[in-house]
Amino acid sequence: MFTLASMYNMNYGLSVFAAIAVVCIITAILFKLVFEKLIEAPHLGQVLVTVALISVLQGLVRILWGSEIRFTPPLFGTGSITVGNVVVANQELVILIGVIVFTSVFSWIFLKTNAGKVMRAASESLRGASLIGINITHFHRNMWIIGAGIAALAGIFVGPLISVMPEMGSVILIKAFAAMTLGGFGSIPGAFVGGILMGVIENLTAFYISSALREISAFTVIIVILLVKPTGIMGVKLK
Amino acid sequence: MKDFTKDNRRMPNQEDVLTIRKLTVRFGGLTAVDGMDFTIDSLSIRGVIGPNGAGKTTFFNAITGFVKPQAGEIFFQGESILGLPSHRIASRGIIRTFQNGGVFPEMSVIENVMSGYHRLFTSSTADIMVGRRNARREETEMIEKAMVQLGTLGLAEAADKLVGDLSFGQQRLVEVARALFSKPKILFLDEPGAGLSAGEKATLVDILRETRQRQEQYIVLTDHSMDFIMNICDFITVMNFGRKIFEGTPGEIQSNSEVIDAYLGKE
Amino acid sequence: MTNLVNRYKYPMLFVAMLFIPMLINSYTQYILNLVLIYILVVLGFNIILGYVGRFSFANAAFFGIGAYAVGLSMVKWNMPFWISLPMASFVTSLIAILVGYPALRLHRYYLVIVTIAFMSLIQFICIHGGEFTYGPSGFDIPSPVLMGFKFSSDKSVFYIILTVSFLIFYFTTKILKSKIGRSFVAVKNSDLAAEGLAIDVKHTILFAFAVSGFIVGTAGGLLAITIRRITPDTFSMGEITKHFVMVVLGGLGSIGGSIIGAITITILPEFLRGIQTYQELIYGVTIIFFVFFAPEGIYGFITKYLPGVPRERLYKR
Secondary structure (H helix, E strand, O other), X not given: OOOOOOOOOOOOOOOHHHHHHHHHHHHHHHHHXXXXXXXXXXXXXXXXXXXXHHHHHXXXXXXXXXXXXXXXXXXXXXXXXXXXXXXXXXXXXXXXXXXXXXXXXXXHHHHHOHXXXXXXXXXXXXXXXXXXXXXXXXHHHXXXXXXXXXXXXXXXXXXXXXXXXXXXXXXXXXXXXXXXXHHOOOOHHHHXXXXXXXXXXXXXXXXXXXXXXHHHHHHHHHXXXXXXXXXXXXXXOOO | OOOOOOOOOOOXXXXXXXXXXXEEEEEOOEEXXXXXXXXXXXXXXXXXXXXXXXXXXHHHHHHOOOOOOOEEEEEEOOEEOOOOOHXXXXXXXXXXXXXXXXXXXXXXXXXXXXXXXXXXXXXOHXXXXXXXXXXXXXXXXXXXXXXXXXXXXXXXXXXXXXXXXXXXXXXXXXXXXXXXXXXXXXXXXXXXXXXXXXXXXXXXXXXXHHXXXXXXXXXXXXXXXXXXXXXXXXXXXXXEOOEEEEEEOHHHHHHOHHHHHHHXXXX | OHXXXXXXXXXXXXXXHHOHHHHOOHHHHHHXXXXXXXXXXXXXXXXXXXXXXXXXXXXXXXHHHHHHHHHHHHHHOOOOHHHHHHHHHHHHHHHHHHHHHHHHHOOHHHHHHHHHHHHXXXXXXXXXXXXXXXXXXXXXXXXXXXXXXXXXXXXXXXXXXXXXXXXXXXXXXXXXXXXXXXXXXXXXXXXXXXXXXXXXXXXXXXXXXXXXXXXXXXXXXXXXXXXXXXXXXXXXXXXXXXXXXXXXXXXXXXHHHHHHHHHHHHHHHHHOOOOHHHHHHHHHHHHHHHHHHOOOHHHHHHHHHOOOOXXXXXXXX
C-alpha cells in the first residue's frame, strides 16, 4: 500500500512527547474517519484522498498557527562540537544519535518481538495474516499511527534546521519519496539505506556540482530510478 | 461447403487457414503447451477440451499473441504470426474472448459492441478530428450496424445500459456480440459458457449455430461442459498436459469414451 | 427547427457569446476568461485521468509549460502571439508524449511519484533558471498584437480566448465521441481486451498524452495573456490540487463534468471572499467528500439519478 510521508508539522512551543502524542491521536481519529474506508476504495480514490489530506492538514495548520515562517529553538541549544575537521551543530548531533537509536530500537522490535512478527507477516500476505487471527483493520490503523508518529518525530528533529511553516511537509515529501524510491518500497532497511544515500547524494551534488542544484538531486533520483529499476535497491514488487 | 463429418486428420497445407506446428510454451520450469499441432481448414466450430491445467487457455494465449511461445510455428493464411504483438494479430482477424470476461464495464452495451469495430475502420485519426465526410459516414453506418447486431442478439433494449451493471452471464454475451461485430476470421472463445445461466447458454448456442450457418468465420472454443461442447462443435481436440491426445468428431470422441475417461474422468 | 438548432448549436453559442463583453464589467470578464481557460485544463486532465485512467500529476506541469513557452517566446524573442501559442501547444504536446512513455510501463503508484517529481523538477528549473526563466517572482507578458490591433484589455483578450477555446473544444469533442474516445476508455477498463480487439494500447496512451498536452499547453498559453504575469506557482502542489478538485467535483471522464468542475471552482473563490487561508482546507475536504460520497462527480450524479439526463456517450447519436 502506498505510504505517503505524513504532512505533520511541528508547532512552536509544545514539548516533544506531547507533540508526538497529539499527532498519533489525530491519526487514530483520521483513520476511523477516512483511512478505514480507503482500504477497500478504488485505487484512484486512494491516491486522491491521500493527496487531499495533505491539503487538509496543511490548511488546518495554516488556520491554527498562521502562514508565517516560525523558528523552533534547537533541542540542546545552539552550541556545537568539533570532531577533527568537522563541526557538528548540537541539533545535528541530536538527530544523528536519535536516528541511530530509533532505527536500532525499531529494527529490534521488527525482528525480535511478536509485534514485529505481526508486521512482517502482514507485509507478506494480508490474507494469510488475517487467517491466523490478526485483525487487519487494527493492523492498518496501528501502522498508520506508527508511521505518523515517526514522521512527527522527523518533523521535530528537522524543525530547527529548516523553516517551520505549513508547507514544510510538501518540501520534505519529495525528498522522502526520493529516499523511498532509492531504497525500495516496502522495505524498512531499504528506507534506512535510501535515506542515508539520499542525504549523501544531495550533499555531494551541492558540493561538486552546484549548491543551487542540491534540490534537483531528489527529483532526478526519483525519475532515474523509476525509469530504470522501479523497485529500488531493496524493494518489494507492488501489486 | 465442406462436409465436416469426414475425417479431418490429414496433412496441413498452404490452403489451410490456421496451421500450428509443434507449439511449445514454457513458464519457468513448467511446460504449459507441449508440441501442439493444430489445423483449421474447414468451416466449422471446433472445440478444445481437457481438464483444468491442460493448457487450453495458454494455447489460446499463444495463438492470439498474449503469450510468446518458445518454439513452434503458427501460420495464418499462409503467413507466420508467431511473435507478433496481440493487437497486430487481432487486426488480421483473429479475435478472442476471455475466460474471466473482458468487457468494458464503464461503457454501455452498445459502446462495447462498437469497440469491436475498431479494426474495421478505414478512416484515419485526422479524418475523425476534422470531421471529414468519410469518417462521419463510417461512424454513422457502424452505429446502425451495431444496433442491428444487438437486435439479432436480443440485446437491443439494453443498448444504453452500463455493462458493469449487468450480470456476469449477460456481460459474457455482450463480449461475444462484440467479438462477432469485429467480423473475425477466426474467433477464439475461452470458456464462453462459464457463469452463464441455462437461458443465457441457450442464447449462446443459438448465436453460435447462426454464425456457423452464415459460414463467415471459424470458431474455436473451449469449455468445461461436455454437453455444451458435444452439442455445438463439429470437431473436437482433446488436450492434456499441454499435448494433443485425441482429435475427432463428437461421434468419434464418444466411441472412444473409455480413452477419454481414462484421461479426463467422467464429466 | 430543432434539428437545425442541434446541428449548429456550437456556432450559435459562439455568436451569442460574442456579445458578452458588452454586458459585463471588466472584472467579471476576467473571471470568465479564467473559466474558459480552466475548462480546457480540466478537459485535458480528464483525458488522461478520466478516459485513459492513468494517474498522472503532470497536468499542472503541462499548464505551466504552455504558459512559460508563450511568455518566454514573446518576451525574449518578440514572437507574435499567434505564432507562439501554437508553438507552445506543440511543445507541450511533445513533452506530454515523453511523460507518456513511463506511463506505459510503470505501476500506477510509481507513475504518481514520477509525475510529481517531474512537476517539481520543472518548477525548480523555472525558479532557478536565472536569466532564462526569470526566477521565482515570474515575469510580465506584453499584450498580444494581431494585425496591428493591441489586445490590452480583458474584454479584447476574451475574443482570442473564446475563439481558441471553442476550436479546441470542438476538436476534442470530435475525438472523444469516436473510436478514439472509445479506445481510451477501453484501454482504461482492460488493456488486454483492448489489445484483443486490435487496439494498439501503446499508441492509444501516447496519443492521449499528446492530445492532453496540446490542450492544457494551449490553456497555459491563454493564461499567459490573461493573467499577464507568469510565476512558478503554476507548478505547485496547490495548482494540481485545484485541478483535482475540478475534476473530481465535476465528474471524471466526461466533457460535461469538466465544464461543471471548471466553472464551479473558478467562480467559487469569488463568492467566498476573504477565506484565502481556508482555501486549501476546503479543496482537500471537497475531494475527500466527493471520493467517498459522489465519486462520479456532479455531472455523473446528475446523469445517474435524474431520469431525463442520459450518460455522456462515446459516440454521436
